Amino acid sequence: MSADEREREILATAESLLAQRPLHEISVDDLACGAGLSRSAFYFYFASKEQVLLSLLDRLVEDQLIEERDAPRNLADDPPGVWRHVLSASFERWSAHRGVLRATMEARATSAQVREVWGRLLGRFVDRTAAAIDAERVRGAAPAGVPARDLAICLCLMNEKVFEAMAAGAQPAVAEAATLDALVGVWLTAIYGATPFPAAAAQVVRQRRLSRSRHA
């Protein structure tokens, strides 16, 4: 069996074990045995458990990048449809690879590298979202309110957490079948919905000016 195959074997073992139990219950030994080698031979292919996870994660990041390129840009035609499409893509991805997601969340606590990769991924998503919200506001389709970037961060973090809770089977969590609808609903109201509270809105606008002048 070639080195390349062995490497893939390790990755496959990792993905399948991660579907069964959390990262900290999987030892390098488990990975090595699963791929049919001794623990020390494992280190010939990967420097650590963490690097295996990073490989697994890289694939999914790659996926996401491709998808971003193909994402619809014509938000004006059908905003709910486009947003749903975008959210649905991450939902599908993380629901299909929930083991990797769970492990990533777990490893973020200990590995700066995992933190960085995940942060970049999320950051890109936030950037896209913030730009889209801004565009909708300029177009007059969305009302002013929470600063676009802050809103985008909140919404993206919400998704992350909701997916994570789903992947980990945590309590409380949204039922899996209802997750996408709930998220799309919250995004649409948070972005396009205006509240009937002028005072609160004014406060947010003040805040917005403040944060603008702070940036300047």
Add this chain to the structure above:
Amino acid sequence: MSADEREREILATAESLLAQRPLHEISVDDLACGAGLSRSAFYFYFASKEQVLLSLLDRLVEDQLIEERDAPRNLADDPPGVWRHVLSASFERWSAHRGVLRATMEARATSAQVREVWGRLLGRFVDRTAAAIDAERVRGAAPAGVPARDLAICLCLMNEKVFEAMAAGAQPAVAEAATLDALVGVWLTAIYGATPFPAAAAQVVRQRRLSRSRHA
């Protein structure tokens, strides 16, 4: 020095170390030394590092319970003010004890007990929120939309994550000074804002009926 004092000493050491570095970089030895005892003496007071964290966490849970008792119930008078007040309380708490929050999030991956305590805390918050949203809808102050409980879960998880990101200094995160405003803004629009998308709203309502009949 009495046993009680020693115990408090350990807790104080833990809280102060957690303000400096993450849980996994703090060993039982560090805790023991900090409190002026040997590692094995530590085990006389606590069964593990995890139990120390649980003690720290219990205090804050206690706080939260007291606050829930005193929380304003007259949502109708000034919705934005009441919501802001409620969110502000957790914001203050977790921003003052961010080390404990960060450690809790970290320990949740490995400790079922931490998971459970946190789940209960969050669960209570979700219940309150869902009940309040329902009441606002019945009253006619909030439009129908995402099922109240799902919406509550999404919003609570969003808060958790945004606080966590703040506590961990993660990227991307909302600037600390803008956090509360952003969250209140998203909550208000998500709960009270109606979207101008009838089709999407209908879809959510359909989904809602479905999930109801599933529950029945």
Add this chain to the structure above:
DNA sequence: CACAGATTCGACACGGTGTCGACAGAGCCA
């Protein structure tokens, strides 16, 4: 055949955890 590179393995050292039995001081009673 001999050699180089690739691959595997057993043995080791390290660091953190949790347990155990020995021991010391304090208070109490005879």
Add this chain to the structure above:
DNA sequence: TGGCTCTGTCGACACCGTGTCGAATCTGTG
């Protein structure tokens, strides 16, 4: 005073998972 128990403290040990290293083996090539 001696002996007892309860509370704390400690050093030593066993355990587990990690990562390293050098020796052994295997494989293809000149």
